[in-house]
Amino acid sequence: MRPGISKILQAAQRSTQTLQEAIAELESTTNHTDLATYASLLRRCARERDLPSGWRIHAHILASGRGSDVFLSNLLLHMYGKCGSLADAQRIFDLQAQRRNLYSWTAMIAANAQCGHCKEALVLFHRMNCEGLRVAGVTFVAVLGACAKLRDLAQGQHAHQRILSSGGFSSNIAVANSLITMYASCGFIDLAREVFDGMYIRNVVSWNSMIVAYTQARYFGKALDLFDKIKVEPDRVTFVTALGACSDFQQGKMIHDRILALQIELDAVLGTALLNFYSKIGRLNESRDVFDAIQRKDPVSWSAMIAGYAQNGHCKLAVELFWRLDQEGIHANQVTFISVVDACSGLGDLRQGKGLHARILELGFDSHITVKNTLLNLHGKLGSLEDAEKVFHSREEKNVASWNAMIAAYTRHGHGSKAAQTLELMDFEGTKPDEVTLSGIFDACGDMGDLASGRKLHIRIRGGELEQDVTVANSLINMYSRCWSVVEAELVFHRMTKRDLISWNSLIAANAMHGHPAEALDLFRELSLEGFAADNFTFTSTLFACSHGGFLKESLEVFASMVGDYQAVPSPQHYGCVLDLLGRMGKLGEAEELIGDMPLEPDSVAWMSLLGACSTHSDATKASGLADSLVELQPEKAAHYVVFTNVATKFE
Numbered sequence: 001m002r003p004g005i006s007k008i009l010q011a012a013q014r015s016t017q018t019l020q021e022a023i024a025e026l027e028s029t030t031n032h033t034d035l036a037t038y039a040s041l042l043r044r045c046a047r048e049r050d051l052p053s054g055w056r057i058h059a060h061i062l063a064s065g066r067g068s069d070v071f072l073s074n075l076l077l078h079m080y081g082k083c084g085s086l087a088d089a090q091r092i093f094d095l096q097a098q099r100r101n102l103y104s105w106t107a108m109i110a111a112n113a114q115c116g117h118c119k120e121a122l123v124l125f126h127r128m129n130c131e132g133l134r135v136a137g138v139t140f141v142a143v144l145g146a147c148a149k150l151r152d153l154a155q156g157q158h159a160h161q162r163i164l165s166s167g168g169f170s171s172n173i174a175v176a177n178s179l180i181t182m183y184a185s186c187g188f189i190d191l192a193r194e195v196f197d198g199m200y201i202r203n204v205v206s207w208n209s210m211i212v213a214y215t216q217a218r219y220f221g222k223a224l225d226l227f228d229k230i231k232v233e234p235d236r237v238t239f240v241t242a243l244g245a246c247s248d249f250q251q252g253k254m255i256h257d258r259i260l261a262l263q264i265e266l267d268a269v270l271g272t273a274l275l276n277f278y279s280k281i282g283r284l285n286e287s288r289d290v291f292d293a294i295q296r297k298d299p300v301s302w303s304a305m306i307a308g309y310a311q312n313g314h315c316k317l318a319v320e321l322f323w324r325l326d327q328e329g330i331h332a333n334q335v336t337f338i339s340v341v342d343a344c345s346g347l348g349d350l351r352q353g354k355g356l357h358a359r360i361l362e363l364g365f366d367s368h369i370t371v372k373n374t375l376l377n378l379h380g381k382l383g384s385l386e387d388a389e390k391v392f393h394s395r396e397e398k399n400v401a402s403w404n405a406m407i408a409a410y411t412r413h414g415h416g417s418k419a420a421q422t423l424e425l426m427d428f429e430g431t432k433p434d435e436v437t438l439s440g441i442f443d444a445c446g447d448m449g450d451l452a453s454g455r456k457l458h459i460r461i462r463g464g465e466l467e468q469d470v471t472v473a474n475s476l477i478n479m480y481s482r483c484w485s486v487v488e489a490e491l492v493f494h495r496m497t498k499r500d501l502i503s504w505n506s507l508i509a510a511n512a513m514h515g516h517p518a519e520a521l522d523l524f525r526e527l528s529l530e531g532f533a534a535d536n537f538t539f540t541s542t543l544f545a546c547s548h549g550g551f552l553k554e555s556l557e558v559f560a561s562m563v564g565d566y567q568a569v570p571s572p573q574h575y576g577c578v579l580d581l582l583g584r585m586g587k588l589g590e591a592e593e594l595i596g597d598m599p600l601e602p603d604s605v606a607w608m609s610l611l612g613a614c615s616t617h618s619d620a621t622k623a624s625g626l627a628d629s630l631v632e633l634q635p636e637k638a639a640h641y642v643v644f645t646n647v648a649t650k651f652e
Contacts, residue, residue, distance in 0.1 A: 019044050023056050033064060035071060042075040046082035054079045058088075070096070074103045081111025102133055110142035118146035122155055135162070137172040144178035148185035156182040177205050184213030208237045211245075220245040227255075236264065240273040252277045256290075266290065268298040275301065279308030303336040310343040318343035319352055326359065334368050341374045350382045357387070366394070373401045380409025400434050407440040416444035420453055435469040442475035446482035454479045455488075467495075474502045481510035501532050509541040517549025524558065534566060536574075543577035547584075555581050 022041065026033060038061060045054040058076055066072055073092055080089035089111040096104055105128040112121035125143050128135070140163055147156035160179060176199050183192035196202070196210045207230050214223035223245040230238065239259055246252040256274060264270070271294035278287040291297070291305045302325045309318035322340040325332060337360055344353040357375055365371050372391060379388035392398075392406045403426045410419035423441050426433060433441075438461065445454035458476060461467045467476075473496050480489035493499070493507045504527045511520035524542040527534060534542075539562050546555035559578050562568045575594065582590050 019048065019050070019053060023053055026060055027056070033060070035066075035069070038066070038072055039075055042072075042079045046079040049083050051080075051083040051085055054083055054085075055088075067095075068099070070099050070101060070104070073099075074101075074107050077104065077107035077111060081107060081114050084115055086111055086115040086117060102136055102139070105133060106136060106139040106142060109139065109146070113142050113146040113149065116149070118150045118152075121146040122150075122152075135166065137175045140172075140175050141178045144175070144182045148178075148182040151186050153183075153186040153188065156186060171200055173199070173201060173203050173206060177203075177209050180206070180209040180213060184209070184216065187217070189213055189217050189219065202232070204232050204235050204238060207232060207234070208241060211238065211241045215241055215245045220247060224251060233262070234258075236267065236270045239264070240270055243273045243277045246277055247281075249281055249283060252281070266294050268294060268296060268301050271297075272301045272304045275304050275308065279304070279312065282312055284308060284312055284314060297330075299331055299333045299336065302330060303333060303339060306336060306343070307339040310339045310346065313346065315343040315346035319347065319349075319356075322356075332363070332365075334365060334371055337365050337368075337371050338374045341371070341378050345378045345381050348382060350379075350384055353378045353382060354384075354387070366391075369397055369399055369402070373399075373405050376402060376405035376409070380405055380412065383413055385409060385413060385415070398429075398431065400431055400437065403431055404434070404436045404440060407437060407444070411440050411444040411447065414447060416448035416450065419444035420450075423457075435466055435472045438466060438469075438472045439475040442472070442479040446475075446479040449483055451480075451483035451485060454483060468497055470496070470498055470500050470503065474500075474506055477503065477506040477510065481506065481513065484514065486510050486514045486516060499530075501527075501535060501538070504530075504532060505535070505537050505541065508538060508545070512541045512545035512548070515548070517545040517551060520545035521549075521551065521554055521558075534562075536568065536571060539568065540571075540573055540577070543574055547577045547581040550581070550585070552581055552585050552587070 019041070026037070026041070038057065041057050042054065045051075045057065054076075061067055061069075061072055061076070073096055077089050077092050080086070080092065089108060093100070093104065093108045105124065109121045109124045109128070112118070112124060121142065125139070125146075128139075140159060143159050144156060147153075147159060156179075159182075163175060163179075176195055179195045180192045183189070183195065192210065192213045196206065199206060207226070211223050211226050214220070214226065224242060227234075227238065227242040227245075234242075239255060242255050243252060246255065252274075259266075259270070259274075266274070271290055275287050275290045275294075278284070278290060287305065287308050291301065294301055302321070306318045306321050306325075309315070309321065318340055322332070322336065322343075325336070337356070341353065341356055341360075344350075344356060357378075360366050360371060360375070366375070372395065375391050376388055379385070379391060388406065388409045392402065403422065407419045407422050410416070410422065419441060423433065423437065426437070438457065441457055442454060445451070445457070454476075458467075461472070466472055473492055476492045477489045480486070480492065489507060489510045493503060496503060504523060508520045508523045508527075511517070511523065520542060524534070524538065527538065539558065542558050543555060546552075546558060555578055559570065559574065562570060562574065579594060582594065
């Protein structure tokens with residue numbers, strides 16, 4: 001090899017910058033360039049996905065008169081495929097015509113598969129077979145990759161049969177690994193495992209492929225079991241995949257300890273996977289320790305830590321970390337801004353939110369629809385409707401989430417008519433509402449007491465899928481209830497093919513509020529028979545209904561069930577409902593006894609309720625004692641002294 005060419009070859013094998021230098025030297029040299037130098041440079045371009053450099057090398061090959069060389073043509077095909085330039089690869093392939101060999105076909109099949117033209121890759125494989133060419137293992141790897149992307153089990157199994165009939169690939173690890181991935185992508189995990197178990201030799205990619213298969217199919221236990229049995233030294237991919245299967249601290253900590261034991265450096269990818277795991281289970285101290293240990297953090301690492309803080313309620317820390325990232329000159333990405341804007345919403349800090357909004361505008365991220373929608377939510381939640389409207393109208397591009405955010409902002413702050421107008425504009429612009437849109441509008445109609453508009457929208461979706469959406473149906477029940485049409489609320493409830501606890505609670509509350517205590521109590525009993533576990537809201541509504549219906553026996557039964565059957569701790573509200581009923585029924589002794597049995601300190605509302613009952617039932621002795629207790633409980637409240645005076649005056 002000539003000394004000049006050797007220098008170019010050595011340069012091509014070093015850093016990205018030296019690749020550019022090597023190409024510049026190649027273009028300036030007058031020496032004859034050998035095949036090894038071209039091959040090294042083209043392979044480097046393929047690894048770096050450096051298409052412009054690939055074009056320059058291709059131009060030099062053509063100028064050197066080597067354009068018809070089959071070896072170089074195949075390398076050019078490979079390079080263009082890796083760089084995503086299928087048109088260039090196709091031109092090379094077409095020019096080869098009668099000079100194509102096995103590797104030409106394989107490179108073209110792989111190029112199509114890598115560029116997402118998987119059906120074309122399979123057509124090429126069929127044409128190759130028709131020409132009677134022998135198929136290599138690397139060809140099957142490309143074909144199986146195309147089948148995996150298409151999730152085409154039939155074609156994948158056909159390729160598998162060809163592999164078995166060829167007889168020469170039973171020990172080809174790369175082919176077996178591709179079979180595992182193909183079967184897993186098609187959803188046939190058992191077939192993937194059969195291939196894995198049938199392998200004579202497995203490398204780390206084999207183990208990784210099977211662990212990935214289990215994780216993607218959500219068989220997390222099997223993924224971790226296989227990880228525990230791994231017979232080769234795991235790599236970063238193994239650990240990243242295994243962490244994705246972990247659901248508790250001990251599992252993840254064991255993997256973390258193994259990483260430390262193998263002295264594997266926490267790069268951005270592995271470190272971020274660990275960080276995400278700890279954040280997922282709420283271990284923010286461990287997340288931060290991992291974040292600080294990552295030597296070369298990338299924007300994804302920063303975004304993950306910011307998101308971890310925001311999602312676990314540490315909104316202030318999320319915002320502080322974002323500004324540190326910004327000060328260090330690290331380029332935030334779309335996910336970073338979404339997380340930190342959500343954190344500002346959680347803080348309720350409009351000033352910080354506006355500062356972030358300004359920074360987003362400076363960096364041009366307002367062009368991202370998801371960021372725009374997050375800003376809309378921020379301003380809408382914090383009551384800055386003018387800013388929300390500016391964001392909403394600032395760009396032509398809107399998706400259904402944009403409309404939903406604007407409708408939610410209006411509804412949240414009592415502008416129901418504007419929410420309804422936004423729906424009309426949404427219809428005019430041709431965006432189809434979804435379940436979130438409809439829930440928002442039904443809430444707005446309920447706030448306004450606009451029964452006519454609510455009915456009109458209900459008629460529009462009646463009989464369709466959206467009417468059966470649980471969230472939409474629950475919003476309908478609430479809307480009809482707030483518009484004083486309990487009968488229509490009940491009709492919606494009984495038409496539902498699927499209900500959740502909110503559905504039951506909504507109708508119980510509707511009946512309780514609108515003077516149908518017996519119906520509310522019946523629904524409470526049905527709820528239990530349907531297998532739903534009542535929550536605090538259920539008990540509050542049911543006890544309220546019993547209290548206002550005068551159902552003392554039933555009220556005490558519900559209260560006893562709450563404590564005995566559900567092991568729930570009654571709130572002051574629950575006690576208040578029972579006390580109110582006992583007082584109105586003249587059961588003053590029982591009411592005083594219940595106050596005495598309360599596990600929490602009775603509040604002034606409980607005492608006031610009982611005091612009012614004593615006054616109603618002319619029990620002067622008990623009223624005087626209760627008035628003293630009330631003044632002793634909150635001596636600073638002037639209202640209690642007024643009550644004390646009124647009671648004393650009544651019984652003079």
